[in-house]
Amino acid sequence: MSHYLRIYPDPVLRKKAANIDDFSENLTVLVSDMRRILAEVGGVGLAAPQIGVSKRVILVRMNPMGRVEDEDVRVFINPEIMDATGSRIGEEGCLSIPDVLGEVERSAQVKIRAKDLLGKHLDFTAQDLVSVIFQHEIDHLDGILFTDRMSAAKKITISSQLKQLKKKYQKDRKS
Numbered sequence: 001m002s003h004y005l006r007i008y009p010d011p012v013l014r015k016k017a018a019n020i021d022d023f024s025e026n027l028t029v030l031v032s033d034m035r036r037i038l039a040e041v042g043g044v045g046l047a048a049p050q051i052g053v054s055k056r057v058i059l060v061r062m063n064p065m066g067r068v069e070d071e072d073v074r075v076f077i078n079p080e081i082m083d084a085t086g087s088r089i090g091e092e093g094c095l096s097i098p099d100v101l102g103e104v105e106r107s108a109q110v111k112i113r114a115k116d117l118l119g120k121h122l123d124f125t126a127q128d129l130v131s132v133i134f135q136h137e138i139d140h141l142d143g144i145l146f147t148d149r150m151s152a153a154k155k156i157t158i159s160s161q162l163k164q165l166k167k168k169y170q171k172d173r174k175s
């Protein structure tokens with residue numbers, strides 16, 4: 001089955017994704033599909049559930065304000081937040097929730113533990129926008145969407161947009 005970008009309220013977006021245990025498992029196809037789709041839509045990050053695969057794999061653009069270059073997009077397997085400090089409020093959007101934007105409070109700095117494609121251990125600190133991308137993408141692995149983290153008042157303002165997306169999803173499934 002070919003992978004494509006899943007749009008809210010696709011149920012795969014609400015599933016808790018599974019750890020990758022076996023690095024001999026063929027991750028290459030999954031990651032290259034993720035890279036292709038991220039490049040097509042021009043986002044700053046992508047989680048495997050967003051293309052219908054409930055596994056703990058994310059892509060993050062490490063220099064999100066810079067020019068889009070393939071080598072800037074890095075893959076992280078089984079990423080975890082080991083520590084989070086500070087706070088930062090910024091506007092977020094999500095490729096899986098088109099046209100919806102809203103302010104979300106996040107940690108300003110997160111310590112990340114993950115593995116690379118070869119299973120090599122990685123430990124590092126992410127700051128500012130990159131830190132937000134990690135938090136947003138790791139949330140996807142737990143079935144959490146950025147809209148869940150908006151204030152109650154803001155949630156009301158986007159509720160009709162979410163309702164429209166639900167309607168469209170139902171209609172597309174029938175056709």
Ligand SMILES: [Zn+2]
Nearest residue numbers: 093094095096
């Ligand atoms: Zn997202």
